[in-house]
Amino acid sequence: MLCTGKRPKRNHALVVSTLILTALAIPPASSHDAPKGWSYPYSCCSGVDCREVPKKAITERPQGYVITSTGEVVPYKDARLHDSPDGEYHWCSVNGADNTRTICLFVPPKSF
Template sequence: MRPENLRLRRYILALSTLALISLSTPLALSHDAPKGWTYPFACCSGYDCREVPKQAISERPQGYVIEGTGEVVTYQDARIHESPDGRYHWCSVAGADDSKTICLFVPPKSY
């Protein structure tokens, strides 16, 4: 077999393998909270959101304060959502503990 044909065959095999892998891998649109509800895609890329203890978020007159970063999310902020399970969930950039808030799920006032 000529070297050019061998290279072409290897190239086609590599492309076919990549195509097969990409088709068999499910898309990560969002992920589930521990209690089974799904974080909205706008808040989560599969790893940005997690449940946090109530001590991680405090309510102050100016809004919700993320204790780890000092960031204040005002009560009128569109990033705030009611938590379906009555617990705090924080979605931050790349899921990092020291990054900005993407979404914050808070317990309803009745909890």
């Protein structure tokens, strides 16, 4: 067999097939939806971190919003705060656990 520097077409097809199968097997990076249909931003949620929480789970103090289960204070000017599109509190914490730090907090707009 002469060495021409060309690879057999069979190897090329195998590489392309492998790349396609790999791409199909990797789920796309996306957020998930809140119960009322709006999507949590990907920066806040990897599919399990965010959930709607009752009003009693978040309290307001002069320093900011307090996560009742952890005592963590999220200051009013913190970049993790977001307006809640549905008027409910939504808390995004590491792995969606009740005892971890806050990733994002969605709060209802202030009523005047």
